[in-house]
Amino acid sequence: MAIIPKKTPMREQPPKERIKNFNEVPLGYTPEEAINEAKRCLQCKKPPCVKGCPVEIDIPGFIEKIREGNFKEAIRILKDKNSLPAICGRVCPQEDQCEKECVLGKKYEPVGIGRLERFAADWEAEQGIMEIPKIEKSTGKKVAVVGSGPAGLTCASELAKMGHEVVIFEALHKPGGVLVYGIPEFRLPKIIVEREVNYIKALGVKIICNFVVGKTKTVDELLEEFDAVFVGTGAGLPWFMNIPGENYTGIYSANEYLIRVNLMKAYLFPEYDTPIVRGKNVAVIGGGNVAMDAARTALRLGAEKSMIIYRRSKNEMPARIEEIERAEEEGVIFHFLTLPVRYYADENGKVKEMECIRMELGEPDHSGRRKPIPIPNSNFKIPVDTVVVAIGQSPNPLIPQTTKGIEVGKHGNIIIDEKTGKTTKKGVFAGGDIATGAATVILAMGAGKVAARAIDEYIKTGIW
């Protein structure tokens, strides 16, 4: 069989069109396109791609079913290991995971595993079917899950399938974590998150929103009612640079900017009540996925200029290549080797200018990336009316602060045993960004799954 060197292309909204709306950018495969792409898979006997997937999906297995046109079986295989396939197919950094290991990738483009996963999940949704897997007989045990991001949702669904009673407590008014408040609609439509959440509810998981653990009830209080607690509260604490003028109005954390737009639908103001500043000259500080999301959001809110300000060069940018390319296509302007040093405001305290300094790259630092060093006297100013600070975030300290006996590391991350998710406190498990610091959806899901297994064992045996 001849090898097809390139991935089957996926149709997408053209850049000029898509920056005028919040609709999804890539449009997905048709069944024919999906079958064509599935045909590229070599069905390796010892498939390396599976090792690249943190939840070990039977990748050749589901692809084979797509090739046969048996989409129903394909989705069953996917869901066996991954309860959020429509989400992972869209937002997993596949180039660093499954697709990185694909044998085809050595010489040609790897199989579009993510695209096929997305196809199967979307196909199922279109049929309006939702198959509920077998749920074990009730064990009479109760588990509380704190946080409804990918870690919490996965842990909850696994535990529910094992027959345990599970309640998720979520601080915000909608479940989904970063999937609903952070990742924009044009990359991950919220209806998909809702659908996946409904699936998890259909497994019998109860979700209680508007409940801040540590405030409404503490972890210790939950332990009186539940046999175990899983903490999946993410890395929601935004960092600022602590430079002069950073508190002027018009300067947002990426979290605030994205929460307003995604969770509160500020792009639909005044139909929705939450407003947002629709800047003409927007500067986004940072070079990760979050920065790309903010810069592309700014364009859709009508910015004339949406700029990325990054202190290293393009090669060091942590964002996914695909996201950087999309941002470039849409007209985001990149200022590399540039570091903001202070902000200036107008008489109303609103930001109007940003002073930056140029950088050069020195020796590699502990992260292996070349360290940026300021060039003396290279300061210059950029006019701005909106700034979004997207330089990272760390775990929220609320739970460690209000719970005795949960140890945290240097960056406030909860310390866990990676094989079980056990924290230093009996009966309390944790996983996802709260333990690792800001990472990925699929790693958070993997952590939720590992913890679910260990929780099952702990509540059945009582052995810590």
Add this chain to the structure above:
Amino acid sequence: MAKILKKEILAPNIKKIIVEAPEVAKKAQPGQFVILRIDEKGERIPLTIGDFDREKGTLTIVFQEVGKSTYHLGLLNEGDEILDFVGPLGKPSEIEKFGTVCCIGGGVGTPEIYPVARALKEVGNYVISIIGARNKELVIMEKEMREVSDELYITTDDGTYGMKGFVTDALKKILDSGKKIDRVIAVGPVMMMKAVSELTKNYNIKTIVSLNAMMLDGTGMCGICRVEIGGETKFACVDGPEFDGHLVNYDLLMARLRTYLEEEKLSLKLFKEKMGIQ
């Protein structure tokens, strides 16, 4: 969901509601607040817990109609439900025996200071309270405040009730009479808290204020509520809302509160047109 059990009009545009929220009531302490969202298209707004009844599982909230969300809240009736209601948020007030304390409430700051004054009284402080309003009609919760205060002073801007002037005029009078005050707690409009802090600084009296920064999540996730305290950035929702009044950058707070002035006006105008209110 939180049901409104009781509603009362205290003064023009000032309303009091009693809301069923047993989980929040169980944990509520003076100085804390809730965040609520009225319906699917609503915004999240912070409101102080004016009072709480752990047994009945209820909270009292007093609010002033200033914009779309508070006007909307004011239109809800007994039996109606508020879609999202979360709390208690923020740090509770420091309640200790300080000696003589002065609790100052301006406008809707009065119901906010009430549970604090009561708690301070319960632990044995001598409580002097000052409540201020623009005019007689807007003086609220006098009876309740009197019950928890050893001395109560009332000021109105126009002199239609109590002493004519601002709360700071009353405070200055008390201080100049030679009374030793160990701590001042002031809640109300930013200008008032600023003025109180400036005054007490001269007298070297520790002063606590409750900052009404704009808020979104209320759990430390977004940073919209950032305030500067002694030159350091703090998040009002988790590090506050109460701070040392002598260290607050009030000008920054006021500027930040004006961020969405235009949008807020538009929102209110559209809402009033839709509901046919003046």
